[in-house]
Amino acid sequence: MGGILTQTNDTKCYILNTPRDLQPTSVRRSNFQGDTLTAGSVITEPQLFTGMHDMEKRHIDTWTKINYFVVEDMSLDLNFTLNIQQYNNWGYQTNGSFDGLVGALQRQEVDLGATGMLFKADRMMVMDYIGETYHFRATILFRQPSLASVTNIFLQPFSSGVWMCALIMFSIKVVALTVEMKLEWQCQKDGNCRKMRHLKPKKDPNDWGEVVMMVIGAVCQQGFYSPPSSLSARITFLVLWMASLFLFTSYAANVVALLQTPSHLVQSLSDLIKVPMEVGIQDVIYNRVYFRETTDSLAKELYHTKIEPYHERAYYNAVEGMQRVQKGLFAFQVEHTIGYKVISETFTVEEKCGLGNVELIRTPLLGIPIARDSPYKEILSQKLLHLREVGVLDRTFKQWVPQKPSCTNSHHSTSRQFVSIGLEELWSSFSLLWAGAIAALSLLFLENLIRTYSRKRKRFHKFMH
Structure with missing residues (x-):
C-alpha cells in the first residue's frame, strides 16, 4: 500500500506511517502546509488606524477588523500564512472596471479579502464569496425631541x-x-x-x-x-x-x-423626514455610493430634502456628528460601532435615555470575498461554516463591537441630573403672556378711543343745545 509498518518495543501494536499523498482528502485539504495567501484589507481611516489588534481603537474600521480575525482564525486552523495588502476602499465600478479590493480580486492580485464586503450583483460578476459573516448596521442616531418642542x-x-x-x-x-x-x-x-x-x-x-x-x-x-x-x-x-x-x-x-420628558415622535424614516430636525451623514465612501444607487423611495426623499441642499456641509466625521447629536435636534447616520462608543463615553444618563434610532441602510450579512474560480473557495467556505457553528464568530463580535449603551447607571440611580429649561419649552407660556399683553393694550386703546369719542359727542350735544 506504500505505507511503512513499524512495531513498537513495548507493545505489539503496529503503526502505519502513511505519506501525505495517501492521507484522506479531508485531512490533506485541512493543512495548507504553511503556504502564503495574499489577502486584501480595507482601511478607510489610515490616519487613525494603529493595527488590527489595538483594542483601544476598536471603533476604527471595526468591520474590517472583526472580519480580519475570522480570516486569521481560518489561517491558524488550516495552517497558512497571510500576506496582507492594504486598500482604501472596497471597490466600485468605473468605466467597466473596479478599483480598490474588488479590482485587485478581479485582476487575481490577491487570493481573498481579509474584510467583510456587501453582496452586490456587479461584484459577483468578477469575484466570489466564501460565505457570510456579520450583519452590517449603519443607523441614524438622534435624541428624541423634547415633548415641549x-x-x-x-x-x-x-x-x-x-x-x-x-x-x-x-x-x-x-x-x-x-x-x-x-x-x-x-x-x-x-x-x-x-x-x-x-x-x-x-x-x-x-x-x-x-x-x-x-x-x-x-x-x-x-x-x-x-x-x-x-x-x-x-x-x-x-x-x-x-x-x-x-x-x-x-x-x-x-x-x-x-418638561424633562423626551417625546417618541420619530419612530420611522418617514417621521424623520417630517420633523424639523437636521440630518448629517458619516463621511465614508459607501454612504455616498448608497444614496447614489439606492432604490428606496424614503431614502431618496430624505437625501433630496435634508442632505443634498447642504452639499458637503451635510457630511461629518463620526465624533463631530455625535457631538451635534448630543446638542439635540440633529440626526446623524453613523456606523453603530463608533456611534455607541462615543455615546458611552460622552453622553449623560438622561441623554442616553432620550436616544432614538432609525435604520437607513438595510443590508444582508457581509461576506468574505475571494478571487473567482479560486481552488481555495470550498475548503475556506467549510472552515467558515465551522467557525460559525462553534461560536467563534459570535465571540469575536461581542469582543470587538460595542453594545448599545444602557440609560441606567449606578452613579445616577438615586438622583437625576439637573436639566435646564430653555425658551423652547416655555414658548407656549410666553406666547400666552404676549397675547394677553397685546389684548390688554388693544382693549385699553379701544376704551380710551371710545371714552374720547363719548366726551367729544357730549360736548358737541351740549354746544348744540
Missing part, C-alpha cells in the same frame, strides 16, 4: 375628561357665588343682616365679571381683593380654594415631569 405641554397634564369636569365645576362655582353675593349685597343694603350691618355695602354683584375674576384668582392661587362676607359664600369660596389647590398641585407636578 412638538406639543403644548401645558395642555397635556390632564385628560380631556378632567379638563371638562374642572370647567363644569368652576362654572357651577361662578353661578353659586354670584347668587350668594347677590343675596349678601341685598341683605347689607336692606339692613336685615345684623352681623353685617357695620360693613359697607359692596358693589352690585350683577357684574358677573367680578365673580369670574374671583374664581380665576382662586384657580391660580392668587386670591381676590374682596372676599365674600356671608357664611354660605365663604363656605363656597373655601371649597373652591381646596379643589383648586389639589388641581394646581397635580397640574404643576405633571408639567415639571413633562
Whole structure:
C-alpha cells in the first residue's frame, strides 16, 4: 500500500506511517502546509488606524477588523500564512472596471479579502464569496425631541375628561357665588343682616365679571381683593380654594415631569423626514455610493430634502456628528460601532435615555470575498461554516463591537441630573403672556378711543343745545 509498518518495543501494536499523498482528502485539504495567501484589507481611516489588534481603537474600521480575525482564525486552523495588502476602499465600478479590493480580486492580485464586503450583483460578476459573516448596521442616531418642542405641554397634564369636569365645576362655582353675593349685597343694603350691618355695602354683584375674576384668582392661587362676607359664600369660596389647590398641585407636578420628558415622535424614516430636525451623514465612501444607487423611495426623499441642499456641509466625521447629536435636534447616520462608543463615553444618563434610532441602510450579512474560480473557495467556505457553528464568530463580535449603551447607571440611580429649561419649552407660556399683553393694550386703546369719542359727542350735544 506504500505505507511503512513499524512495531513498537513495548507493545505489539503496529503503526502505519502513511505519506501525505495517501492521507484522506479531508485531512490533506485541512493543512495548507504553511503556504502564503495574499489577502486584501480595507482601511478607510489610515490616519487613525494603529493595527488590527489595538483594542483601544476598536471603533476604527471595526468591520474590517472583526472580519480580519475570522480570516486569521481560518489561517491558524488550516495552517497558512497571510500576506496582507492594504486598500482604501472596497471597490466600485468605473468605466467597466473596479478599483480598490474588488479590482485587485478581479485582476487575481490577491487570493481573498481579509474584510467583510456587501453582496452586490456587479461584484459577483468578477469575484466570489466564501460565505457570510456579520450583519452590517449603519443607523441614524438622534435624541428624541423634547415633548415641549412638538406639543403644548401645558395642555397635556390632564385628560380631556378632567379638563371638562374642572370647567363644569368652576362654572357651577361662578353661578353659586354670584347668587350668594347677590343675596349678601341685598341683605347689607336692606339692613336685615345684623352681623353685617357695620360693613359697607359692596358693589352690585350683577357684574358677573367680578365673580369670574374671583374664581380665576382662586384657580391660580392668587386670591381676590374682596372676599365674600356671608357664611354660605365663604363656605363656597373655601371649597373652591381646596379643589383648586389639589388641581394646581397635580397640574404643576405633571408639567415639571413633562418638561424633562423626551417625546417618541420619530419612530420611522418617514417621521424623520417630517420633523424639523437636521440630518448629517458619516463621511465614508459607501454612504455616498448608497444614496447614489439606492432604490428606496424614503431614502431618496430624505437625501433630496435634508442632505443634498447642504452639499458637503451635510457630511461629518463620526465624533463631530455625535457631538451635534448630543446638542439635540440633529440626526446623524453613523456606523453603530463608533456611534455607541462615543455615546458611552460622552453622553449623560438622561441623554442616553432620550436616544432614538432609525435604520437607513438595510443590508444582508457581509461576506468574505475571494478571487473567482479560486481552488481555495470550498475548503475556506467549510472552515467558515465551522467557525460559525462553534461560536467563534459570535465571540469575536461581542469582543470587538460595542453594545448599545444602557440609560441606567449606578452613579445616577438615586438622583437625576439637573436639566435646564430653555425658551423652547416655555414658548407656549410666553406666547400666552404676549397675547394677553397685546389684548390688554388693544382693549385699553379701544376704551380710551371710545371714552374720547363719548366726551367729544357730549360736548358737541351740549354746544348744540
